[in-house]
Amino acid sequence: xxxxxxxxxxxxxxxxxxxxxxxxxxxxxxxxxxxxxxxxxxxxxxxxxxxxxxxxxxxxxxxxxxxxxxxxxxxxxxxxxxxxxxxxxxxxxxxxxxxxxxxxxxxxxxxxxxxxxxxxxxxxxxxxxxxxxxxxxxxxxxxxxxxxxxxxxxxxxxxxxxxxxxxxxxxxxxxxxxxxxxxxxxxxxxxxxxxxxxxxxxxxxxxxxxxxxx
Amino acid sequence: xxxxxxxxxxxxxxxxxxxxxxxxxxxxxxxxxxxxxxxxxxxxxxxxxxxxxxxxxxxxxxxxxxxxxxxxxxxxxxxxxxxxxxxxxxxxxxxxxxxxxxxxxxxxxxxxxxxxxxxxxxxxxxxxxxxxxxxxxxxxxxxxxxxxxxxx
Numbered sequence: 001x002x003x004x005x006x007x008x009x010x011x012x013x014x015x016x017x018x019x020x021x022x023x024x025x026x027x028x029x030x031x032x033x034x035x036x037x038x039x040x041x042x043x044x045x046x047x048x049x050x051x052x053x054x055x056x057x058x059x060x061x062x063x064x065x066x067x068x069x070x071x072x073x074x075x076x077x078x079x080x081x082x083x084x085x086x087x088x089x090x091x092x093x094x095x096x097x098x099x100x101x102x103x104x105x106x107x108x109x110x111x112x113x114x115x116x117x118x119x120x121x122x123x124x125x126x127x128x129x130x131x132x133x134x135x136x137x138x139x140x141x142x143x144x145x146x147x148x149x150x151x152x153x154x155x156x157x158x159x160x161x162x163x164x165x166x167x168x169x170x171x172x173x174x175x176x177x178x179x180x181x182x183x184x185x186x187x188x189x190x191x192x193x194x195x196x197x198x199x200x201x202x203x204x205x206x207x208x209x210x211x212x213x214x
Numbered sequence: 215x216x217x218x219x220x221x222x223x224x225x226x227x228x229x230x231x232x233x234x235x236x237x238x239x240x241x242x243x244x245x246x247x248x249x250x251x252x253x254x255x256x257x258x259x260x261x262x263x264x265x266x267x268x269x270x271x272x273x274x275x276x277x278x279x280x281x282x283x284x285x286x287x288x289x290x291x292x293x294x295x296x297x298x299x300x301x302x303x304x305x306x307x308x309x310x311x312x313x314x315x316x317x318x319x320x321x322x323x324x325x326x327x328x329x330x331x332x333x334x335x336x337x338x339x340x341x342x343x344x345x346x347x348x349x350x351x352x353x354x355x356x357x358x359x360x361x362x363x364x365x366x
Contacts, residue, residue, distance in 0.1 A: 080322075080323060082325040084272055086272055086284070086285055087272045087273075089281060089284075090275060093282075125284065127283075128282050128283035128284040128322075129281070129282040129283075129284055130283075167325070168325075192272075
């Protein structure tokens with residue numbers, strides 16, 4: 001009997017630790033990491049999102065300063081996208097619903113078709129989605145080459161571009177990218193898959209917790 | 215023996231408690247019209263279901279709810295009920311301009327699906343028209359052909 005009790009306790013202990021360990025470890029810092037020697041010590045330099053300047057659905061300029069002291073989720077889309085964008089937006093709405101009241105959270109959705117997706121169009125688009133202001137979720141447009149540049153290895157490290165053979169004329173990754181307060185990439189998630197977005201929402205909690213613990 | 219069974223179930227229970235078992239509720243409710251379907255209609259329905267998942271679902275969503283005021287719902291849609299004759303053309307050739315569905319205005323272009331065959335159009339409509347509260351009955355290939363040949 002004692003032996004079985006021990007087994008039960010062991011099983012419980014294992015069960016609980018398995019649940020908790022996921023919460024405690026820090027999220028990885030992704031992208032190329034450089035090590036620079038300065039004054040005899042080695043500094044670690046992480047990949048960060050470069051400076052940018054776009055305009056959102058309320059004609060407000062959006063720069064990295066907009067997301068100061070916030071963790072945020074980024075994605076790429078275009079308004080007339082006939083393939084994966086609607087499902088990505090449905091999933092992003094889930095994230096919005098869960099974190100919209102948190103002042104340390106934001107979302108940025110970059111159009112990759114700025115010729116069509118003007119500020120006025122993005123305003124209508126976002127309102128039709130049910131996003132009535134730009135407090136949390138910024139739908140941004142701007143200079144096309146700057147948008148594409150930000151998608152490359154120099155920025156969010158995802159696939160973005162024009163492709164005449166693709167449906168709708170553009171190719172873009174369905175990724176949601178999680179960025180921390182230091183502009184570092186902390187995770188990639190498939191924005192077209194609900195279970196992947198579940199993991200993202202869990203990771204946002206973990207990332208916010210990292211700052212609480214500091 | 216009983217105790218071991220108890221232990222086993224405990225382990226299984228714990229193992230599953232960690233994983234996020236909250237799966238999206240399957241709201242896919244076939245309508246009552248389905249019970250009256252013959253074998254051919256049922257075949258259309260299940261083929262249509264498969265086609266819907268690959269062609270339509272990304273925009274109209276798994277449960278036909280659409281997306282905000284951007285993409286119209288197919289679920290419990292008055293538009294499907296009131297515009298039966300136009301539906302084959304919309305599925306195959308897409309739609310441009312504003313429409314009203316269940317009292318809400320939508321104005322997002324729907325892309326054409328020119329590669330769909332007549333029977334595939336009938337299958338998709340048989341599925342969509344008899345799921346999520348829609349009860350418009352089945353579509354035949356003949357109906358699709360005559361609808362597609364009509365001029366706007």
